[in-house]
Amino acid sequence: xxxxxxxxxxxxxxxxxxxxxxxxxxxxxxxxxxxxxxxxxxxxxxxxxxxxxxxxxxxxxxxxxxxxxxxxxxxxxxxxxxxxxxxxxxxxxxxxxxxxxxxxxxxxxxxxxxxxxxxxxxxxxxxxxxxxxxxxxxxxxxxxxxxxxxxxxxxxxxxxxxxxxxxxxxxxxxxxxxxxxxxxxxxxxxxxxxxxxxxxxxxxxxxxxxxxxxxxxxxxxxxxxxxxxxxxxxxxxxxxxxxxxxxxxxxxxxxxxxxxxxxxxxxxxxxxxxxxxxxxxxxxxxxxx
Amino acid sequence: xxxxxxxxxxxxxxxxxxxxxxxxxxxxxxxxxxxxxxxxxxxxxxxxxxxxxxxxxxxxxxxxxxxxxxxxxxxxxxxxxxxxxxxxxxxxxxxxxxxxxxxxxxxxxxxxxxxxxxxxxxxxxxxxxxxxxxxxxxxxxxxxxxxxxxxxxxxxxxxxxxxxxxxxxxxxxxxxxxxxxxxxxxxxxxxxxxxxxxxxxxxxxxxxxxxxxxxxxxxxxxxxxxxxxxxxxxxxxxxxxxxxxxxxxxxxxxxxx
Numbered sequence: 001x002x003x004x005x006x007x008x009x010x011x012x013x014x015x016x017x018x019x020x021x022x023x024x025x026x027x028x029x030x031x032x033x034x035x036x037x038x039x040x041x042x043x044x045x046x047x048x049x050x051x052x053x054x055x056x057x058x059x060x061x062x063x064x065x066x067x068x069x070x071x072x073x074x075x076x077x078x079x080x081x082x083x084x085x086x087x088x089x090x091x092x093x094x095x096x097x098x099x100x101x102x103x104x105x106x107x108x109x110x111x112x113x114x115x116x117x118x119x120x121x122x123x124x125x126x127x128x129x130x131x132x133x134x135x136x137x138x139x140x141x142x143x144x145x146x147x148x149x150x151x152x153x154x155x156x157x158x159x160x161x162x163x164x165x166x167x168x169x170x171x172x173x174x175x176x177x178x179x180x181x182x183x184x185x186x187x188x189x190x191x192x193x194x195x196x197x198x199x200x201x202x203x204x205x206x207x208x209x210x211x212x213x214x215x216x217x218x219x220x221x222x223x224x225x226x227x228x229x230x231x232x233x234x235x236x237x238x239x240x241x242x243x244x245x246x247x248x249x250x251x252x253x254x255x256x257x258x259x260x261x262x263x264x265x266x267x268x269x270x271x272x273x274x275x276x277x278x279x280x281x282x283x284x285x286x287x288x289x
Numbered sequence: 290x291x292x293x294x295x296x297x298x299x300x301x302x303x304x305x306x307x308x309x310x311x312x313x314x315x316x317x318x319x320x321x322x323x324x325x326x327x328x329x330x331x332x333x334x335x336x337x338x339x340x341x342x343x344x345x346x347x348x349x350x351x352x353x354x355x356x357x358x359x360x361x362x363x364x365x366x367x368x369x370x371x372x373x374x375x376x377x378x379x380x381x382x383x384x385x386x387x388x389x390x391x392x393x394x395x396x397x398x399x400x401x402x403x404x405x406x407x408x409x410x411x412x413x414x415x416x417x418x419x420x421x422x423x424x425x426x427x428x429x430x431x432x433x434x435x436x437x438x439x440x441x442x443x444x445x446x447x448x449x450x451x452x453x454x455x456x457x458x459x460x461x462x463x464x465x466x467x468x469x470x471x472x473x474x475x476x477x478x479x480x481x482x483x484x485x486x487x488x489x490x491x492x493x494x495x496x497x498x499x500x501x502x503x504x505x506x507x508x509x510x511x512x513x514x515x516x517x518x519x520x521x522x523x524x525x526x527x528x529x530x531x532x533x534x535x536x537x538x539x540x541x542x543x544x545x546x
Contacts, residue, residue, distance in 0.1 A: 044375040048414025051444065052487030072374025078294045085374050110301040114371040116341075116379070117334050119300060126293050155326035156317045159290045193319065220329075225321040227329065262340075 011065040013038045013099040013211075015253035015281065017274040018067070020260060026056040028267045033063065036274055038099070040067040040257050047088050057096065067100040067211065067257070068093060069180075074114070075134045075148070076107035076121045086141050093142055100211055100255070102147035102180045103138070105131065105168060120153040123160040123167040128174075135175035147210050148172065149180040150200075152188040152217070152230030164189065165203030178210035181254075183247050187240045188217050188228040197243050206251040214244060214277060215259040233262035236273060245280055253281040291315060303327055304334055305370065338366045341376045345410045346383060348461045349403050352396065361390060377414060381407055398473065401450035402457055408446035408482045409489045415444035420538040433545060435512030439505050440542040444484040447503050451477040455493050483539060492537075497521035498530050502539070510546050 016037025021029065023045070039060060046053055060066075073085055093101055106118035121127045131148075139146055150168045162170070172179050181204065190197035216234030220227050236244075236258070248254075258273040291299070299311035309324055316323035339362040343350055350358040369382045384403035387393050429437065448454075453475040460469045479499030481492045494502070497518040504514040511531075518525040534540045 044377065047375045048377060049416035049443075051413050051415060051417070051484060053414070054417075055487055070374075072376070074374055078297055082374060088375075107297060108374065110297050112372060113301070113305065114374055115301070115304050115330075115334050116337050116371050116374070116376055117330060119330065122293065122296055124290070124293075130293055154329040155323070156319065157296065157315050158317050159315065222321065222325060224325070227321060227326075229329065229333075 007095040008061050008097045010097050011061075011099060013065040013067060013255045015255055017256045017258065017277040017281070019258050019270045019274050020069075021057075021060070022261075022264055023053065023056075024264050025267045025270075026052070030056060030059055032267070034267070034271050036064070036271070037278075038065045038067055038255060038257075040069050040100075040259075043068045043070040043089055043092060043101075044072050046092055061096055066096060066098040067102065067255070068096070068098040069149075070101075070103045071118070072108065072114070072116070073103045073138070074107050074109040075103050075138070076105065076119075076127065076131050077109045078107075078130070079109055079111065081134060081137055082109070086138060090142050093144070100147060100180075101142065101144065102149055102211065104151050105148045105171060106151045118151045120151060120155065120157075121167075122157040123162040123164055125161070128162065128167060128170055131171055132174045135171060135177045139175070139177065145177055147178040147180040149182050149213065150185050150189075151182070152185040152192075152228075154192055154227055154229070156193055163199075163203065165200040169204050169208060172208045179204060179208045180211045180213060181209050181247065181251075182213035182215070183244045184213065184215045184217055184236065184240050184259075185230060187237075187243050188230050191226075191228050198246060201243075201247055201250050204251075209251045209254055212244070212247060212251075212254045212256045213259055214240060214256060214273070231262060232259050235269075236276075241276070241280070244277065245284065248281055248284045253285050256281065300327075300330075304331060307331075335363065335366065337376070338362070338371060338379065342380050342383060345380050346403055346406045348406055348458055349383075349387070349399060351461045352399065352402065352457075353393070357392070361387070361393065364390065377410075383407065398450070398452035398454065398457060401448075401452055401454050404448055405450070405454050405458055405480065405482070405491075408448055408480075409491075412444045412446055412482050412484050412489055415484070418442050418444070418538075418541045421535050421541050421543070423532075423535055426535070426543070429545075435510060435515070436546045437511040437543045438508065438546045439511065439540045441502070441506050442483070442539055442541045445539050446482040447499065447506060448480045448482065449477065449499065450480070454478050455480055455491055458491065481539065483537065485538070495522075497525045501525070501530055502534065505540070 014037050018036045018038035021039040021041050104118050108115050186197045186200045214236045215232045218229045218231040256277045258270050302308040303312045312327050313323040316326055342362050365386045371379045384400040387403055388400040393399050455478045457471050479494040481494050483490050500521050501514045501518040504517040515527055
């Protein structure tokens, strides 16, 4: 990475489908330049200071808008914000000028130890105030708006007092951030915690939603029950596509990302999924128009 | 109602010390027992961190097999917890851990293979640096050469092993289809790990050449580096090795001590 002064100019992400950029696909993507609306990267994969990741990203940045999606900031932890982590993100954001920068409504560290997972917050006033404050700190450091994503969860805390959708909406309303609505996570939580996923959609206003995520999950059967795990390792299922159609009807077309992290298939599979999302947006939008 | 800090401490105790006494009581059963639900998070964490180690140490994994690797990873994660939100920084103590891991004592070369793989991981992500213009050295008075201090490219690592680690690494690559036999009594390796156009390469160095670069990397002068090389072999050809490592981009800067 060279100096930020030689960086890129802003390039807005259209309300179209995009895919996650993974190192296994670097050469294929650079050679074929697929017709996607944008690429999303995991910010931490570019925390290294040089080498191939930055060469590929710089090449693609000239032709595509980017979204930076973080998994390691631990926004909801009671530890102080990790200054080194936010400062490195700021360098990357200043240089690459991504149109969207997002993180998760979760926590992953305590007393300096990291659990490297997206652990759920309790949905309480205290947690809401805490995370609003943290989001504002990050926005002040980065000098820009960020988006926060609703996470999948496999448990609910007995002392939560606020429905998840209200918590997510309130974080955005109070901090000025946007919402990255993960439709697969809504579906996973609806099954795991037994609520109607449409209630979640109805609880969020369209102006707050700046991006949508779609991914595949895994069904785990236990002798005493079933639970869905957010694994990002397979095709988006029919129920999630159906919920996505409802989301597009409610929120209008939004930048929509196909996420795939484990057992990565060849690029064409991701592009087919993105194409499905694109077609849904165009079909529903044409009906409205 | 537990405070956010108390909740996170209870969750952390479970993930770190296997103590579910507090967290299970804070979780709704709702069809699936609370301890089953928190168990999912422990499993996920173990899988995430094990996969992060797998990504950096594929040859170690191949050498010991999947079962042993998972066992070793489990122990490692317990003794060397993650300290960063960036998973690429996790696992640098794996070689040290393996050297102390009783169950791996039968594979004395494993820690060195791990060191070699971590060196490649670091080199892959290291900062870029422009090469040294060859003519820049001609401006220096030859009488002052011996007090030159060179800097190695940030994407370079030097490593010595008493085992033939380069051969071990090569025969365990996915696309290797030759004779897999490794003679462990063969002489050890002096290795330069380097990045050329983004790709990682392993170069085996002669012993004096290795001492030469290692001495430079300690911040010593060219004169001291030559002295160290001559201790290994009295015919050390400075001009040859200096030109070679300027050309391959290993020596990228110099100043006069």
